[in-house]
Amino acid sequence: MRLYVTLLLLSTAVFSDHKNIADRHAPIGVMKDHIHKPGEFMFSFRAINMEMNDLINGNSEKSILDYKDANNKSMIPTNMNMKMYMVGAMYGINEKITLGIMQGFMKNTMEMEMAMNGMESESETEGLGDTSLSALYGIIDEPNLKLVGNLGLSLPVGSIDEEKNGMLLGYPMQLGSGSYGASFGATGIKYFDIYSAGVQVQGKTFLGRNDEGYRLGNEYAFTSWISVMPINSLSFSLRLERKQIERISGINEDMHTMMSTTHDTKFSLRRFDSVLVGANYVFRSGALKGHRLAFEYGKLAAFDVNDFQLAPNEQLMLGWQKAF
Numbered sequence: 001m002r003l004y005v006t007l008l009l010l011s012t013a014v015f016s017d018h019k020n021i022a023d024r025h026a027p028i029g030v031m032k033d034h035i036h037k038p039g040e041f042m043f044s045f046r047a048i049n050m051e052m053n054d055l056i057n058g059n060s061e062k063s064i065l066d067y068k069d070a071n072n073k074s075m076i077p078t079n080m081n082m083k084m085y086m087v088g089a090m091y092g093i094n095e096k097i098t099l100g101i102m103q104g105f106m107k108n109t110m111e112m113e114m115a116m117n118g119m120e121s122e123s124e125t126e127g128l129g130d131t132s133l134s135a136l137y138g139i140i141d142e143p144n145l146k147l148v149g150n151l152g153l154s155l156p157v158g159s160i161d162e163e164k165n166g167m168l169l170g171y172p173m174q175l176g177s178g179s180y181g182a183s184f185g186a187t188g189i190k191y192f193d194i195y196s197a198g199v200q201v202q203g204k205t206f207l208g209r210n211d212e213g214y215r216l217g218n219e220y221a222f223t224s225w226i227s228v229m230p231i232n233s234l235s236f237s238l239r240l241e242r243k244q245i246e247r248i249s250g251i252n253e254d255m256h257t258m259m260s261t262t263h264d265t266k267f268s269l270r271r272f273d274s275v276l277v278g279a280n281y282v283f284r285s286g287a288l289k290g291h292r293l294a295f296e297y298g299k300l301a302a303f304d305v306n307d308f309q310l311a312p313n314e315q316l317m318l319g320w321q322k323a324f
Helices: 002-016 064-070
Strands: 041-058 075-092 097-114 120-142 145-155 181-192 195-206 219-231 234-245 270-282 292-323
Touching (some): 041 064, 064 075, 075 120, 120 181, 234 292
Antiparallel strands (some): 041 075, 041 292, 120 145, 145 181, 181 195, 219 234, 270 292
């Protein structure tokens, strides 16, 4: 009996300190994966860098010559870099419900080449992206099994009228959607001693056309991962992710579709599969106790896209989280 009570107390002590165990959070690229205790705040910061430098169409890489042969657009996208800095906060309302807010600041740079003479040009946009509000509900909250559902609303804060020299830039260079959006999803995580496995499904739909006459396509994401935790303060993860984005409906009449494929809504139907590796580290003592640092690096593994566009070849995310 004493042995049973001792083991029970030890188990309770370990899981009551779950926020200071590395794999109690999903990889940093997975959000809306956990809830918080009543009255508990968590603040987070993420820095994301994505490089896009290969022309693709269908499920294969293409050359500039392929691009010229397939259409008569005047500009050819050759490289794009996307940077995003995201600040978030979560607050536990009660044992089941946690509310969250996230705001991003974006900086996009695109290089293009003139189809006629090969001259190069560069465009840049930066500013706030759309604001994300979410409510998370703890469906199952046991020491070895978590299941969390989420509903969300996005607010059209980001600009959709970015231009250069008086001409609108393509859809990927705009900072927001221009429309209110609704999101939904669920995350499940199972813990096995020093291992854990998780899966998440997410969906997002935009609720109407924006002031420029178009609506971004629905977005769907599926991801699964495994994690190993050699010590309580450190975990490593391997994650697979699929993103499916539907075609833009409507059209911005002021956008010159003959400029490039990024100005034409046909390009917007796409699917990307990525493989990502990451690590979580949480400080378990000292002045930094409870601070969590994480990174995740991903490479594009497969794709299927409609019309010529740039492939998201690689991405890097660095993050910090702290609950109070």
